[in-house]
Amino acid sequence: MSRVIKGSGPRWVGYPAAVVAVGATIGLLRLFPQLNESSVALLLLLAVFFCASIWQSGPGVVAALLATLGFNFFFLPPLYTFTVQDPRNVAALFVFLVSGLLIGRLSAISRRRLELLEAERRDLIALTQLSQGFLADTNRESLLGVAADRLRQALQCREVAILLPNEKGELARRVETGGIAFREELAELAYRQGNSAALPSELGGTDIYLPIPVGLQRAGTLVARGLQSSERMAEACALLLGLAVERERFLGLARAAEETRTSDQMKSTLLAQLAHDLKTPVAAARGAIENWEADSGGSEASRAAAAQLDALGRRVAELMDLVRLDSGAARPRVERVTCAEIVEAAVARFGEALAGHSLYIEPPPANLAVEVDPAQMTEALGHGLENAARYSPPGSTIQVSVAAVDDQVFFRVADRGKGVPAGERDRIFERFVRLEDAAHLPGIGLGLSIARSLVELNGGTLRIGDAESGGALFEIALPRAAA
Amino acid sequence: MSRILLADDEPAIRKVVRDALEREGHEVVSAIDGREALDRFDDGGFDLVVTDLAMPRVDGLELVKEIRRRSPLPILVLTVRNEEREKVRLLDEGADDYVTKPFGVAELVARARALLRRGDSARGPALSRFGDVEVDVESRTVRKAGRPVHLTPLEFEILATMLTKPGAVWTHRQLMAAVWGTTAGVTNDTLRVHMGGLRRKLEDDPNRPSWFRTEPWVGYRFSPD
Structure with a gap:
């Protein structure tokens, strides 16, 4: 701690000042010979007190010693000697000395405390002002x-x-x-x-x-x-x-997060507009064919056109999904939902694709839940259902099940098709990749890639394995939501 | 013959929908956005409103709110895939049904027909027979293929509620409010469990329900056809 003592000039000034003050007091007291010894002692102690409180402990001690000597020399008989005649006065002199020293010490301490308090108050005010200043910026x-x-x-x-x-x-x-x-x-x-x-x-x-x-x-x-x-x-x-x-x-x-959010929103809006612009002509053409068929009867040509337009519409939708995923505009809006709700939603939405198959749904464990974007997870699981329907023989069974293992939840779609060779299981997640023996089937090979992106976006993993039924196993793993 | 107000900002879609509805024998008045639709609406005399969701100026949701403030006219909204929150909001704001783009014209016409029929027979007798199922709401008895079926009280309430509006879609909240009298403490999953019970007892294939259909993340639809 280094602290400057203010208010009384440099420290050494206190010593001569104390000597002068005590000397002056003694001289003054000498002018009143009618004062008795105890009055003189009290007045001298007062002088010591002032010295100590003004100039601190060192000068205070000097003042006490000087006052004791002066008291003895000038006021205690025999006068003008440092000897003491009456033995009772020895005790008085001793008490005087000790009182002088104590008074000096105590007043110095209290003075010092006051200064410390004052300094802390100044510091506190300064700190408050400083923090207010910092907060304003x-x-x-x-x-x-x-x-x-x-x-x-x-x-x-x-x-x-x-x-x-x-x-x-x-x-x-x-x-x-x-x-x-x-x-x-x-x-x-x-x-x-x-x-x-x-x-x-x-x-x-x-x-x-x-x-x-x-x-x-x-x-x-x-x-x-x-x-x-x-x-x-x-x-x-x-x-x-x-x-x-x-x-x-x-x-x-x-601020940066806010800017990112705004630009993501812009991207999202632009992509929605683009999707709208791409899909609308397809939908209009498809509707026009339907109207035309209703008015003048369908033909092989009109049915082919309608089917091609449906395929085009699906591809546009897949491509738009892909663009949304790549651009970061497909932000999951996470909710807690039960696994049973996800299975129900996926089967309801993609049920048409399963019309030619026998569907077996193992009821998911009650209250088993995940925290995901419901629409995105429905879509991901739906791609699994579509894939199973596409690559397994018509009429065969597709099995959907949900299992919880430790803190993970597994959504599984098992089919009875030929399965996927072990060496191809990573490659089929690449875009536009379709296995050779599937070349005659419709589609452009984006479904699994989209599904994997959607699952990963929601904190899970997607893999293709072997089903116990002999076909392919499509398996989504997600962290289980706390009960 | 009914008078239908159609709002869509896409001329090509407007033409397709208009042709389809006119072929059904309806009179169609077109508007290019929600604002114009509201102006036309005030001319009066409509039986049904068909509107797109995304439109400049006044959009589909605003239009639904405005029309609902003025009249109980049935409203059918053209929506897009993966916008379930929008659909729920639309239905909770008073839209009666939606079709999801890309929709088939046949589907759109069927939905419009169902809404118009419901408008005709407002508060009419609830349907009591669909497929091989017979329901006697008074005596709370249900038969499937002539054999009595035992439903739990909640399953019966769901059935009786959905029978009042054949073809209609119910959001989870709407169905909870109608069946439980409150949405507090009832989760979508609770509703799903009871719906599952109803399907197991009445549907031929509960995994692929034909009457009590799931509208993913929106609610349920009773399709007696």
Whole structure:
């Protein structure tokens, strides 16, 4: 703790002042010979008290000793000697000395306490103002722009520098007052190791190098030269600065997140518009054919056109799904739903594709739930159902089941087709890849790729394996939602 | 013959829908967006509104809200795939049904026909026979293929509720409110379990229900045809 004692000039002045004050008091008392010894003693003690309270303990002790000697010399018989005639006066003199010393000490202590309190009050006000100033600034440039000046005032120091790491992690000067010179190695040490350093300054007071703490980490270094307030105050200021820098960083992140969200929304809107523009002509053409068939009867040609338009519509839809997934516009809107609801929804939506097969649904365990985007998971499981229907013989059984193992939930679709050879199980997730013996079937090989992206978007995995029934097993694994 | 108000901003779709409805013998008044539809609507005399969801100026949802404030006229909305939240909102705001694009014209015409029929026979007698199922709401008895079927009280309430609007879609909340009298404490999954019981007892293939159909993430539809 280094603290400046204010108000009474330099320290040494107190000693001659105390001597003069006590001497003057003795001289004054000598003018009133009618005063008895105890009155003189009390008045002298008063003088000691004043000396101690004004000039602190050292001069106080001097005053007490001088007053004792003076009392003995000038007022206790035999006068003008340092001998004491009456043995009772020896005790009185001793009591006088001790009282003088005690009074001096006590008044010095209380004076000192008062000064400490006053200094702490000043520090608190300075810290409050500093934190208010920091809170008012919402971006790094304006925060740092005035931080150095604010800190210089709060710390009552000559110069301040704030050092923060640059993009490469090197400590660099960011803001400073005046043209401050300081010891780079100490600043580096404070940032890297968290070691603070304080040394006497040639500017007066102390030079201090403090890490700027952010939680357990360090955001940089605060250098203050010619510091007049306490190190504790400097540490508090560094802490505040750390909080302000951290707050500013979070505000920056929040702004960036907001910007990303806006651009994602724009993408999403644009893609919805594109999908609309692509699908509308197909839908209109499809409807026109239906109307035409209703008016003048269907023909082989009209039925073929309708079927081709349906296929085109499906491909456009798949391509749009893919674009949405790739562009990051397909953000899952997560809800807690039961596995049974997902199975029911997928079967309802993709049921038409299963019309030629026998469907066996093992009732999912009650209350087994996952946290996913319901529509996306319905779509993913639906691709599994469509795939099973497409690659297994008509009339064969497709089995849908849900199982919970530890904290995972498995959605499984098993068919009785030929299955997928082990060597092809990764390749079929690639886009536009279709196995050779499926070349005669409709489709462009995007379904599984879309399904896998959707599942991964929702925190799960999708794989193709062997079903116990002998065909392919389509298996989605998702984390189980807490009960 | 009925008078139908059609709102869609796509001329090609408007033409297709218009042709289909006119072939059914209806009179169709077209509007290019929700704002124009509202103006036409105020001329009065309509039996059904068919509207697209995404339109400039006043969109389908706004149009549904506005029309619902003025009249109980049946409303059919053209929606797109994977917009279940929108569909639920539409239905909760008072739309009566939706078809999902790409829709077949036959499906659209069938939905419109069902809505018009319901409008004709508002508050009429509830359907009591569909397929091989007979329901006597008074005595709370149900028979399938002539044999009595025992339903739990909640299953019967669901059945009786859905019978009041053949062909209609019910959101989860609407069905809960009608059956339980409240949506508090009832989850979609609870509803699903009771619906499952009803299907096991009445449907020929409960996995592929033909009468009590699932509208994924929206609700259920009773399709007696």
